[in-house]
Amino acid sequence: MIHFVGAGPGAADLITMRGARLLQETDIIIYAGSLVNPALLEYAKVGCQIYNSAEMTLEEVIDVMKDAESKSLDTVRLHTGDASLYGAIREQMDLLDELGIEYEDIPGVSSFSGAAAALNAEYTLPGVSQSVVITRMAGRTPVPEKESIREFAKHDCTMVIFLSTGLLEEVSEELMEGGYAADAPAAIVYKATWPEEKVVHCTVSTLAETARDNNITKTALILVGGFLGDKYERSKLYDPGFTTEFRQASK
Ligand code: SAH
DSSP states (O other): OOOEEESSSSOGSOOOHHHHHHHHSEEEEOTTTTTGGGGGGGOOOOTEEEGGGGGGHHHHHHHHHHHHHHHHHOOOEHHHHHOOOOOOOOOHHHHHHHHTOOOOOOOOOHHHHHHHHHHHOOOTTTOOSOOOEEEEOSSSSOOGGGGOOHHHHTTEEEEESSOGGGGHHHHHHHHHHHOOOOOOOOEESTTSTTTTTTEEEEEEGGGHHHHHHHHSSEEEEEEEEEEGSOOOOOOSTTTTOOOOOBBOOOO
């Protein structure tokens, strides 16, 4: 059996209890070495074989899984954050299906949640934005034109931009072409929940220089939107004048 496990955003105790138990019990771990905190490997039992997928191709990863299956060994495939975002799990699952190898997927805390926590922020503030766009700049992996940052920026909603720390001049340009003001609030969160976490506030037009000044070149999220500002409305749910299924409004 192959267990795809979300490792969480960094801190070793932000993996789920189910994920941690699987790490403790498994015979083989294949982890995404470029981003998974190596401290998580300390959960592994003595004798567990550990592979760093940063140095492997898809075929090599699948070969390790195939070999494990032939020996009735358990494998944990450890992905950073939650594997459903930029995790390249689908291609693994499809090959496992072809081989008739069983798998399951254990969710993890994504770095976009880790970044919100680092900022003490709420992405969905009433009166500001009720939607979060999770996206990236096109890099070596293309992004469909209708999903460009410029297009999403037209919605003026909360945006969380992955995998784009090396392209911040372009990110700023796209955001402003889409309609964000140059002085709209933005933030960069580097290595959210890691001991070396950095949180820096800036504006849409100063993303690149802010990253440069703070020596941030990778492993960061770019956050943009009014949720980083001061204005919002109180929630209806906790409004004393609002009746819900569980509570009568006071007069
Ligand atoms: N599946 C992962 C994302 C993998 S893509 C998740 O759910 O978080 C890798 C990108 O995620 C990095 O380039 C960076 O943009 C972001 N990232 C991953 N961990 C991060 C962290 N702890 N802090 C900030 N950004 C992070």
